[in-house]
Amino acid sequence: MRNLIPVLTVVAVIVAIWYAAAVWLNAQWVLDTAARQDREIGTSELVLETWSQDKPRLPAPHQVVTELWETTVEKNITSKRSLVYHAWVTLSATLAGFAMGTALGVALAVGIVYVRVMDMSVMPWVIASQTIPILAIAPMIIVVLNAMGLSGLLPKAMISMYLSFFPVVVGMVKGLRAPSRMQLDQMRTWNATQGQEFLRLRLPSSMPYLFASLKIAMAASLVGAIVGELPTGAVAGLGARLLAGSYYGQTIQIWSALFMAAIVAATMVGLIGLVQRLTLKRMGMA
């Protein structure tokens, strides 16, 4: 309860600023329309009209909420107009990319920790890979994979993977190196093999780092999937909704797609956080 009041206060302030901004940004259009129609317009009328346009510059919060409600609860989820359907299209690519990115990230981290040549050489390339704007290479990946006969989920998942392996590599290299000198020496006194050392010491020690990385990777994965949907001609997915919305000036649709993406991301990151809490508590590391 004590946490709720400050949170609600902040939310109320944001909503209030949003409504005010909607008035400010949409007023010109209302005034222009009224002038064209030779209509006198009062202040309260002006305000109400800025909050109820079809294609506002900035939709009011209740318009976005209504749109969200209509496109999720009131639509059959198999319908092309259902936001749940589009969210699932994006989410499935996100999860596939997240899984591949995590696997790639862990594999690279293991290589960096155990193979000296990789330790000296891989990290600069990993960092360089993230300095390339994903928007620039996403269309190329899509086109190239399409030419190879791959379309649909996989190209999008590849872009998700490209963004999500990075935090996993960085976190896992740190995590696998978390055991102290003493713990490693101790393994040596037992004449443990590298595999035994990895499974019994390095991997369990890296868990807190892994979960922190996975949260970032999940968010990056979602961004990757949405970006991957933009050049496909806007068929399905949250990215497609964003693109279609911007083609046709459907700002309400854009904002509701944005909120849907935020809700999906928050849910996924929250789930990882839950697994993290349970795991680390069981491992006595929380």
Place this chain on the structure above:
Amino acid sequence: MTNAMPQPAEPPVISAKALNLIFQTNDGPVHALRDVDLEVGKGDFVSFIGPSGCGKTTFLRVMADLEQPTSGEVLVNGVSPEAARKARAYGYVFQAAGLYPWRTIGGNIRLPLEIMGYDKAAQAERVREVLELVELAGFEKKYPWQLSGGMQQRASIARALAFEADLLLMDEPFGALDEIVRDHLNEQLLALWARTRKTICFVTHSIPEAVYLSTKIVVMSPRPGRITDVIESPLPKERPLDIRDTPEFLEIAHRVREGLRAGHAYD
């Protein structure tokens, strides 16, 4: 030899000859060990005492094949430290207990046994035995955070004993514990040593601890790290805690203190 039975002279467990170890650091070379000669017989309890930087821990790490000497020779059970390590000839107890928080006490003690490929039944048997030896029977299913610092250190000693090595290397194992707990653990360690007849090399910077525990006290001094005195203790094998108030005990303690002071004379 503390063994009462007459038997042929056994080879020393540890034998170091003209041992030198120089660390190359950014501030130039550091002479961590200089011309160290020492023999440790089977069943001995040897303490290494000296101020920090005297190389006592380094010497222990050389025996354990965790550091490589620059020159000279060390033999553990008559072979090189590396061969001894690979034969799992010694148990090493570190300054911190270093128990894995995600494993129970039993699981922690089982760890070296799993690594060494003991079968399940033998693992359970050994865990039960060593837990009894360090008086922790009944704590097998507890997690490390449920134990006090002293109990955790006992569990780590149990882990070092689990795989039946005849040599125990201990690096200030009780350094982080308070005096009362330390006294109790010293008493227990002596009892354990008497029961198991292991050879123990024990690093400490506490004079009473060294005198109370040892059959042989090696006094070391820093810059460069070297042995300044080796004292064969005349104290009997049976040692109640109040032996520390006897004149014999105080005399040895005095000699250790003198040795430590001599090492500092030209500082």
